[in-house]
Every structure is written in C-alpha cells, then in structure tokens.
Amino acid sequence: MAVDDLTLLDQWCAGDRAAGSELFRRHFEAVYRFFEHKTDGELDDLVQDTFLACTRGRETFLRKSSFRTYLFSIARHMLFAYWRRRTSHPQTVDLAELSVASLSTSVGTRFSQRQDRAALLASLRGLPIDQQILLEMYYWEELDRDELAEVFDVEPSTIGTRLFRARDALHRSLGAPPGLDAGPAAGIDRERTGDLDRWARDLGRSEPPSEDD
Numbered sequence: 001m002a003v004d005d006l007t008l009l010d011q012w013c014a015g016d017r018a019a020g021s022e023l024f025r026r027h028f029e030a031v032y033r034f035f036e037h038k039t040d041g042e043l044d045d046l047v048q049d050t051f052l053a054c055t056r057g058r059e060t061f062l063r064k065s066s067f068r069t070y071l072f073s074i075a076r077h078m079l080f081a082y083w084r085r086r087t088s089h090p091q092t093v094d095l096a097e098l099s100v101a102s103l104s105t106s107v108g109t110r111f112s113q114r115q116d117r118a119a120l121l122a123s124l125r126g127l128p129i130d131q132q133i134l135l136e137m138y139y140w141e142e143l144d145r146d147e148l149a150e151v152f153d154v155e156p157s158t159i160g161t162r163l164f165r166a167r168d169a170l171h172r173s174l175g176a177p178p179g180l181d182a183g184p185a186a187g188i189d190r191e192r193t194g195d196l197d198r199w200a201r202d203l204g205r206s207e208p209p210s211e212d213d
Contacts, residue, residue, distance in 0.1 A: 005067035013055050024051055027071055030141055034075045037121050038100050038132065039082060046082060050075045065150040069143065073151045076133055083129070100125040100132065117203045123173035131166040138163060139200045171196060 003011075003019075005026070011019035028047065035046045053074045054067075061070055083103050101122075124132045130152070137143045137151060145163075149156040174196075 006063060009054065009058060009067060013058050020051075020055075023067075027051075027068065030068070031071060031075055033140065034072065034133075034136065035079065037125060037136075038079055038129065042082070046075075046078055050078050053078065065147065068141075069147045069150040072137060072141070072143070073153070076151060079129065079133070098129060099127055100129060116199075119174060120200060120203050123170055126173050127166065127169050131162075131169055134159075134162055135166050135170060135200070139197065167196065170200075 003022070005023060008019040008023045012023060031047050031050055032043065035043050039046065050071065054061075054071055057074065083098075086103065124135060127135070134148065134152070137148055143151065145156050145159045148159045148163075152159070152162075154162075
C-alpha cells in the first residue's frame with residue numbers, strides 16, 4: 001500500500017532521503033508546470049527551492065488541506081519572490097495586478113509550435129500573475145474551489161468571483177467577447193476549441209524535460 005504524502009513529508013523531515021525522493025517524483029511534473037510559463041529561467045532552482053521550503057515550513061502547515069495544495073501555495077510565494085528580486089522597487093510592486101509579460105525582459109518561452117497552444121500560453125502570460133496561477137491551477141491541476149482557496153489564502157466564496165474575472169480576462173485576451181467561445185478572432189479554430197474551459201484543459205498540459213535533455 002502506497003504511503004501517503006503527509007507521512008512521506010514527516011519521514012523526509014526526519015532524515016529519510018528516500019521519502020523526499022518519492023515526494024519529488026510524485027509532484028515534480030506539476031510543480032515544474034507551475035513555473036514553466038511564468039519565469040525567464042531558473043526553473044530547476046525554483047522547483048527544488050519549493051520542495052525544500054515545504055520541509056522548512058512544516059511546523060506552520062496545519063494539515064487542513066492536501067500536501068499538493070500546500071506545495072502550490074509555497075510555489076506561488078516562490079514565484080512572487082522570484083519576480084520581486086527582478087524589480088527595481090520590490091516593496092511597492094503589486095504582483096497580484098502585474099502580468100508576466102509586463103515583468104519579463106524576454107518573452108522567450110517553451111511555447112508549442114501549435115498555434116492554438118501558443119495563443120493560450122501567450123494570453124495567460126499577459127494576465128495578472130494571480131489570474132494566470134488561478135486558471136492554470138483550475139484547468140490543468142484540476143483543483144476545486146476549496147483547494148484553490150487554500151492556495152490563495154482566501155475564503156472559498158471569493159474563488160468563484162476570481163474565476164469569473166480571470167475567465168473573462170482570458171476571453172478578452174484571446175479576442176473573444178465575454179460570454180462567447182474563443183474563436184477565429186485569435187486565429188483559433190472554433191470547431192476544434194468549442195467551450196473555452198474544455199479547450200484550455202485540452203491544450204494546457206505539457207511534458208517536463210526528460211533527464212536526458
């Protein structure tokens with residue numbers, strides 16, 4: 001029977017490196033995907049720092065949520081710290097309102113050659129970072145509203161409003177009027193996309209690099 005994540009976390013903190021390796025194996029892909037389109041590099045360092053931070057913050061983890069949501073919460077803080085280090089006025093910058101595209105000096109990313117996927121990822125990078133995180137967690141990690149509330153440290157009732165606004169912003173970025181499917185205005189094939197939520201989920205996932213890359 002597989003050992004649960006929280007038990008592995010306790011074992012890792014007690015010095016069991018094999019337990020840490022198993023946690024890393026289970027969640028590496030999701031954490032890598034979290035950072036992949038929100039930074040200009042340093043992906044490996046950010047992933048490793050996120051896992052290490054989960055051991056340092058173990059005493060403050062109340063275990064009301066899953067290890068997975070705890071890990072994403074840490075990853076969000078790591079991402080904000082990453083961008084604050086790259087701004088000239090880190091104390092005053094509001095990362096909940098700024099987008100990756102506005103912060104980045106290089107828009108080079110690992111975009112797929114597929115036009116639809118490139119359009120989605122470019123649009124997500126143009127949203128405020130918290131909206132980008134919210135949509136990616138909702139579409140690609142399939143977190144429910146209670147889990148998203150844990151990641152963002154807000155009440156679950158707040159998440160519904162945030163999701164509505166984030167979806168609307170993504171619609172607008174893709175060139176579709178609010179309430180309509182994303183379509184040809186953004187160079188996207190309506191017959192293949194259909195509903196925006198389904199389309200985003202289908203296109204969103206990407207493979208992390210192999211150890212041979």
